[in-house]
Amino acid sequence: MHSLKSWRYPAxxxxxxxxxxxxxxxxxxxxxxxxxxxxxxxxxxxIAILSWLHPxxxxxxxxxxxxxxxxxxxxxxxxxxxxxxxxxxPEVVYSVSRYGGLMxxxxxxxxxxxxxxxxxxxxxxGPEAPVVMSGAAIGSNIAKxxxxxxxxxxxxxxxxxxxxxxxxxxxxxxxMIFSMEVILGEWSSAYLIPIAIASVAGTEVSRILQGNQxxxxxxxxxxxxxxxxxxxxxxIITAAASILLTRMIKYMNxxxxxxxxxxxxxxxxxxxxxxxxxxxxxxxxxxGYNSIHMMIEGVFAQGFxxxxxxxxxxxxxTSLTLGSGGSGGIFAPCLVIGSFTGLAYHRGLVLxxxxxxxxxxGCFALLGMAGLISGMLQAPMTAIFLIVEITGGYEVIxxxxxxxxxxxxxxxxxxxxxxxxKDLTEKGHLLRPRTDARVLTELNVRELLxxxxxxxxxxxxxxxxINIVKKSHRNYFPVEDEKTGHFLGMxxxxxxxxxxxxPGMYDAVLLGQIMDINVQTVALDDDLTEILDIMDINxxxxxxxxxxxxxxxxxxxxxLLNQYRKELMVQAND
Amino acid sequence: MEAQLFHIFRNTPLGRETxxxxxxxxxxxxxxxxxxxxxxxxFLMYFENxxxxxxLDESYLTAPGSALEHAxxxxxxxxxxxxxxxxxxxxxxxLPDIPTGFDFxxxxxxxxxxxxxxxxxxxxxxxxxxxxxxxxxxLITSPVYKEWSSITVFFGGSANAVNALKLGFRIKRATxxxxxxxxxxxxxxxxxxxxxxxHENLEKEMEQLADRWQIFEKGKFEENLYKVPxxxxxxxxAYGHGFIKDIVFGSKMEKIQSTVxxxxxxxxxxxxxxx
Numbered sequence: 001m002h003s004l005k006s007w008r009y010p011a012x013x014x015x016x017x018x019x020x021x022x023x024x025x026x027x028x029x030x031x032x033x034x035x036x037x038x039x040x041x042x043x044x045x046x047i048a049i050l051s052w053l054h055p056x057x058x059x060x061x062x063x064x065x066x067x068x069x070x071x072x073x074x075x076x077x078x079x080x081x082x083x084x085x086x087x088x089x090p091e092v093v094y095s096v097s098r099y100g101g102l103m104x105x106x107x108x109x110x111x112x113x114x115x116x117x118x119x120x121x122x123x124x125x126g127p128e129a130p131v132v133m134s135g136a137a138i139g140s141n142i143a144k145x146x147x148x149x150x151x152x153x154x155x156x157x158x159x160x161x162x163x164x165x166x167x168x169x170x171x172x173x174x175x176m177i178f179s180m181e182v183i184l185g186e187w188s189s190a191y192l193i194p195i196a197i198a199s200v201a202g203t204e205v206s207r208i209l210q211g212n213q214x215x216x217x218x219x220x221x222x223x224x225x226x227x228x229x230x231x232x233x234x235x236i237i238t239a240a241a242s243i244l245l246t247r248m249i250k251y252m253n254x255x256x257x258x259x260x261x262x263x264x265x266x267x268x269x270x271x272x273x274x275x276x277x278x279x280x281x282x283x284x285x286x287x288g289y290n291s292i293h294m295m296i297e298g299v300f301a302q303g304f305x306x307x308x309x310x311x312x313x314x315x316x317x318t319s320l321t322l323g324s325g326g327s328g329g330i331f332a333p334c335l336v337i338g339s340f341t342g343l344a345y346h347r348g349l350v351l352x353x354x355x356x357x358x359x360x361x362g363c364f365a366l367l368g369m370a371g372l373i374s375g376m377l378q379a380p381m382t383a384i385f386l387i388v389e390i391t392g393g394y395e396v397i398x399x400x401x402x403x404x405x406x407x408x409x410x411x412x413x414x415x416x417x418x419x420x421x422k423d424l425t426e427k428g429h430l431l432r433p434r435t436d437a438r439v440l441t442e443l444n445v446r447e448l449l450x451x452x453x454x455x456x457x458x459x460x461x462x463x464x465x466i467n468i469v470k471k472s473h474r475n476y477f478p479v480e481d482e483k484t485g486h487f488l489g490m491x492x493x494x495x496x497x498x499x500x501x502x503p504g505m506y507d508a509v510l511l512g513q514i515m516d517i518n519v520q521t522v523a524l525d526d527d528l529t530e531i532l533d534i535m536d537i538n539x540x541x542x543x544x545x546x547x548x549x550x551x552x553x554x555x556x557x558x559x560l561l562n563q564y565r566k567e568l569m570v571q572a573n574d
Numbered sequence: 575m576e577a578q579l580f581h582i583f584r585n586t587p588l589g590r591e592t593x594x595x596x597x598x599x600x601x602x603x604x605x606x607x608x609x610x611x612x613x614x615x616x617f618l619m620y621f622e623n624x625x626x627x628x629x630l631d632e633s634y635l636t637a638p639g640s641a642l643e644h645a646x647x648x649x650x651x652x653x654x655x656x657x658x659x660x661x662x663x664x665x666x667x668x669l670p671d672i673p674t675g676f677d678f679x680x681x682x683x684x685x686x687x688x689x690x691x692x693x694x695x696x697x698x699x700x701x702x703x704x705x706x707x708x709x710x711x712x713l714i715t716s717p718v719y720k721e722w723s724s725i726t727v728f729f730g731g732s733a734n735a736v737n738a739l740k741l742g743f744r745i746k747r748a749t750x751x752x753x754x755x756x757x758x759x760x761x762x763x764x765x766x767x768x769x770x771x772x773h774e775n776l777e778k779e780m781e782q783l784a785d786r787w788q789i790f791e792k793g794k795f796e797e798n799l800y801k802v803p804x805x806x807x808x809x810x811x812a813y814g815h816g817f818i819k820d821i822v823f824g825s826k827m828e829k830i831q832s833t834v835x836x837x838x839x840x841x842x843x844x845x846x847x848x849x
Contacts, residue, residue: 082616082627082629083666084666084667084668084669086666091665091666094665095625095665098663098671099620099625099671102620102623102624102625103625104618104625104627106627144623144624147623427664429663525673527662547576548576548606548655548657549655
């Protein structure tokens with residue numbers, strides 16, 4: 001029985017006892033394989049559902065299919081697994097930020113099923129974010145199973161996310177970078193190594209089961225300086241499209257959120273509207289990879305106006321799907337909208353300057369995809385490497401860098417955080433390592449409590465108090481009620497100095513008469529960020545902590561700074 | 575600082591009974607009560623190595639307008655000032671995170687199933703997971719309000735049973751009530767239990783604080799449970815044995831809670847007791 005139990009504690013194995021990096025690498029392989037299998041499962045299920053429903057797409061009532069899928073997805077999440085809608089990436093980042101990557105087991109499959117229903121039925125969303133959540137939850141639960149610590153668990157959450165992206169796009173570098181840039185928000189070798197291993201494992205499993213295929217076929221593009229210069233304009237347009245998509249999703253979310261109908265009905269309504277759009281513009285339905293193929297190949301025949309309209313309708317369809325409660329991510333829609341934007345931009349250039357020899361429009365479709373991903377995720381590295389890997393060519397690397405970085409920069413001017421992190425940032429829940437907010441979250445009032453203050457009673461004479469002052473090295477004293485022990489106020493030596501040097505007052509003044517009763521106090525469970533704000537506003541260096549009406553101790557900026565430095569050093573060494 | 579008990583309030587007659595139990599526990603042990611009046615039927619509890627989603631039934635959202643008033647009324651009857659918990663963090667917009675840094679938590683027999691299931695005979699899977707992950711012991715109340723005037727610790731010699739014994743000593747010190755130790759001794763088990771007491775340096779406490787140590791060497795465990803005083807707070811350790819053994823033979827915790835109707839204080843494997 002003992003040997004059976006010990007296998008759940010690999011940190012105790014002789015092999016891993018000396019260096020936990022080996023342990024992480026070993027478990028990263030397991031996480032990578034499991035996440036990759038989850039991604040492949042979703043991919044295969046999507047293909048199966050899409051081909052099963054394909055014959056029905058031509059029928060006039062096919063517009064209800066996305067509505068039925070979205071309603072089923074919503075019912076599944078709400079009634080069966082008791083989870084909220086959405087793509088789940090903010091939940092992953094939140095768990096990494098605040099709870100050392102702890103995630104529920106159900107998250108490892110819930111979004112796979114719900115997004116399969118939404119996207120398979122024709123909803124405009126992508127399977128990537130649900131797969132990221134699933135992979136991250138798999139990593140977290142494997143870490144939990146092996147009783148790993150917070151730091152190791154966070155690394156495995158990153159491994160799961162990286163392997164999922166690597167597997168779904170057959171793009172190991174993009175997976176690694178996405179995980180470091182978006183999920184963990186830091187570049188440290190402690191995380192990089194297991195994440196790289198998980199990406200390799202995930203990609204290899206995908207290649208074994210699905211073949212080593214590039215997602216979008218590689219074409220040769222001759223890019224000259226002129227083409228690179230005009231990319232600046234494309235960067236700005238893709239940034240504008242990113243902001244429009246972000247705001248449209250938020251707007252739809254708000255509108256549908258106020259509708260006085262059950263969640264599944266909202267999702268159905270949104271899905272049916274998408275279905276209606278899809279009757280006239282089928283390119284907006286589903287993940288939309290077929291359209292991207294055509295655009296990169298340069299065989300997307302429709303003219304400038306139709307391409308622009310398709311881009312707008314895809315933005316609308318994605319907003320309706322995700323805003324109404326459908327399940328899925330924005331990765332694939334970004335790629336589709338980006339390629340439409342790039343294509344439209346190219347056709348606009350050709351219209352304006354027909355004599356210039358522009359590079360093939362497929363190249364601009366690629367650059368548009370990078371611009372949209374960079375703008376929405378505010379993660380330029382992820383966008384650059386993703387496009388390079390999914391197209392298998394480095395020729396476009398220079399304009400890719402320009403479009404990605406400029407698009408990110410413009411988006412940052414207007415949107416303070418990426419689509420994934422916007423809500424977390426607004427609520428103050430994004431706690432990246434080694435930031436002020438993260439360090440303060442790791443500390444609490446209890447561990448900063450200074451308990452060496454001497455309490456005094458309100459009926460004590462000033463003469464008796466002077467004897468206490470002689471023994472104390474503090475210049476503040478909490479005053480407590482004689483009977484109940486309740487905190488009544490504080491005596492600060494600076495405030496009562498005139499009485500101290502007047503012996504005539506020694507037997508005439510009681511402490512209750514000279515104490516400060518308008519003292520700002522804090523509670524044991526108050527946030528340190530809020531406490532520091534109060535201190536700054538009121539120009540205070542220390543404050544009394546009161547619990548259950550009783551004085552518990554003092555909290556001071558000096559002690560806080562001391563602990564802050566220690567915590568910062570711990571995080572820096574991780 | 576006072577010990578803190580966490581209570582999820584349900585604004586129904588059944589919820590009132592449970593709150594009376596918590597209030598009584600606090601009045602006897604000197605703990606403060608932290609009441610959570612749920613606004614959603616779901617919430618998360620993040621423990622050191624697990625996150626548990628609690629799915630409450632709709633009865634927990636009954637008459638939210640009068641919930642605070644009713645809870646205050648019940649608690650104030652024992653001259654205890656209630657403290658109401660408002661979640662500060664949310665994993666999702668309708669999924670609050672409830673803090674886990676308490677010293678005790680009160681659970682009905684099951685907090686994730688319908689009220690009709692709450693009674694003798696079933697500890698919900700969520701409650702079991704809380705017991706397994708929490709650093710605090712869980713107070714599982716009897717179906718109706720029942721005061722207790724003694725403490726009974728089930729001590730079988732396991733690590734969790736030692737923790738239960740230490741908790742029993744702690745409650746005895748706080749309440750000054752009689753403390754009984756109950757051991758079902760199988761072959762050679764009596765000596766093992768005594769050795770454990772010696773090994774854990776608890777001999778002095780056993781002598782000073784335990785009023786009676788009943789060792790049953792004969793009879794079935796279920797039959798001997800009749801000897802447990804009906805008005806006693808039963809303290810026991812959970813997860814003392816392996817998962818497989820629990821599945822095959824059933825756990826002691828499940829046997830006890832399905833046989834006796836007393837209030838139970840269950841100590842999980844992560845509880846770190848000090849004597």
